[in-house]
Amino acid sequence: MLxxxxxxxxxxxxxxxxxxxxxxxxxxxxxxxxxxxxxFTMLLLTFCKVPFHDLKFKAVHFxxxxxxIGGAILVYWLLKPLNVLAAEGAFIxxxxxxxxxxxxxxxxxxxxxxxLTSYTLLGNVGTAIAAPLFFPLVHPLGENxxxxxxxxxxxxxxxxxxxxxFVAAMILRRFMPxxxxxxxxxxxxxxxxxxxxxxxxxxxTVNTLVNEPENGMTEIWIALAxxxxxxxxxxxxxxxxxxxxxxxxxxxxxxxxNTILAIWMAHVYMSPISAVGAGSYVVWQNIINSWQLWKQRxxxxxxxxxxxxxxx
Numbered sequence: 093m094l095x096x097x098x099x100x101x102x103x104x105x106x107x108x109x110x111x112x113x114x115x116x117x118x119x120x121x122x123x124x125x126x127x128x129x130x131x132f133t134m135l136l137l138t139f140c141k142v143p144f145h146d147l148k149f150k151a152v153h154f155x156x157x158x159x160x161i162g163g164a165i166l167v168y169w170l171l172k173p174l175n176v177l178a179a180e181g182a183f184i185x186x187x188x189x190x191x192x193x194x195x196x197x198x199x200x201x202x203x204x205x206x207x208l209t210s211y212t213l214l215g216n217v218g219t220a221i222a223a224p225l226f227f228p229l230v231h232p233l234g235e236n237x238x239x240x241x242x243x244x245x246x247x248x249x250x251x252x253x254x255x256x257x258f259v260a261a262m263i264l265r266r267f268m269p270x271x272x273x274x275x276x277x278x279x280x281x282x283x284x285x286x287x288x289x290x291x292x293x294x295x296x297t298v299n300t301l302v303n304e305p306e307n308g309m310t311e312i313w314i315a316l317a318x319x320x321x322x323x324x325x326x327x328x329x330x331x332x333x334x335x336x337x338x339x340x341x342x343x344x345x346x347x348x349x350n351t352i353l354a355i356w357m358a359h360v361y362m363s364p365i366s367a368v369g370a371g372s373y374v375v376w377q378n379i380i381n382s383w384q385l386w387k388q389r390x391x392x393x394x395x396x397x398x399x400x401x402x403x404x
Contacts, residue, residue, distance in 0.1 A: 109287045110374070113294025117302070120295035127296075127356045128253055130289040134352075135216070135257035137282040138192040140264065140275045146206040152336040153211045156345050159328055160186065160215060161222045167321055168230055177310055178317040180362045181369020183230055185321050187222060188354035188370070189215035189254065192282065194344045197381050201388050203340030211345040216254040223250050227361045246361060253353075286352065290374070293355040297371040300364045310365065315372040322347065322376040348377055 113120055164187035171179035190212045195205040228242035237245070264272040301311065326347030333342015354370035 105287050109290040110294050113291040114298045117295035117298040120291055121299045123292045124296055127292055130285050131353055132253055132257055134192050134282045134285050136260055137278060139258045139261035140272055142209050147210045149210055149214060152333060152338055152342060153214050155332050156211060157214055157218045159346060161218055171317060175313045177363055177366050178313040180231060180366035181314040182317040182321045184354050184358045185318050185369050185373045187219055188349045189219045190345050191348045191350045194348040198341050198344045201340045201384055204338055207338055208341040208345050213258060220251040220254040231362045289352045293352055296359055297367050300367060311368050314368045318369040318373045319376045322373055326380055349373060
């Protein structure tokens with residue numbers, strides 16, 4: 093009975109977390125201060141369980157990074173004349189790094205989890221550098237705050253959040269192996285931390301919708317922009333990956349985003365309403381992932397694909 097309940101909760105974590113955050117936003121909004129800590133801890137647990145000898149950067153990773161950073165500027169430039177808030181929302185959805193859970197989906201689809209993990213690290217570094225550079229240009233922090241002041245304000249918060257978990261994991265592995273080994277045993281905890289973080293950021297998004305109302309069409313445009321960039325990133329990632337024999341990991345690397353981080357960045361450094369883009373991206377990317385997993389199961393059942401065959 094209990095095992096069945098736990099299985100149900102795990103299988104339906106995404107909708108249940110979103111529902112809890114939406115309904116209980118007056119309460120969960122007060123937990124917003126936990127978001128950076130949750131992001132840091134999830135990344136630390138993820139990097140602790142990664143064998144560093146599997147981290148190998150390839151040409152495909154740098155092409156994907158170029159699309160991640162350059163694409164963010166491009167979509168903002170294209171959408172700004174139409175709707176500034178939609179442009180900000182799309183920008184956040186593109187510049188955000190790969191989700192920590194993407195390796196699990198990639199492995200289930202027959203892709204290279206090792207390649208995706210390597211890109212997750214590279215994408216985090218790219219975002220940690222690009223975000224402080226471009227955020228002040230897209231949405232200045234204030235009239236009296238110059239570019240370089242804004243750059244260092246954002247850098248001192250985003251860079252440690254994305255890079256220090258990897259550095260901490262290396263230090264623990266090298267100098268504190270007992271602690272490192274203990275943390276690797278808690279890798280499943282990252283899943284539950286992700287659920288809690290999702291509840292909190294959904295509460296932030298709903299709170300923004302309630303307390304900072306815009307024209308109803310604005311939210312629709314932001315959500316549509318997020319849907320378009322979501323589909324494009326999966327498509328472009330697969331196309332780039334296919335040229336290097338990594339179609340699946342390429343698509344997941346570029347398309348499956350760390351939406352927890354994206355929503356947090358939108359609330360802190362952009363117009364809060366632009367977080368609707370990252371909030372809706374949660375739905376769009378999980379629809380695509382669900383469809384891919386369903387298609388993979390159908391192909392395996394019909395014998396069209398070899399479930400043991402993996403990308404190189």
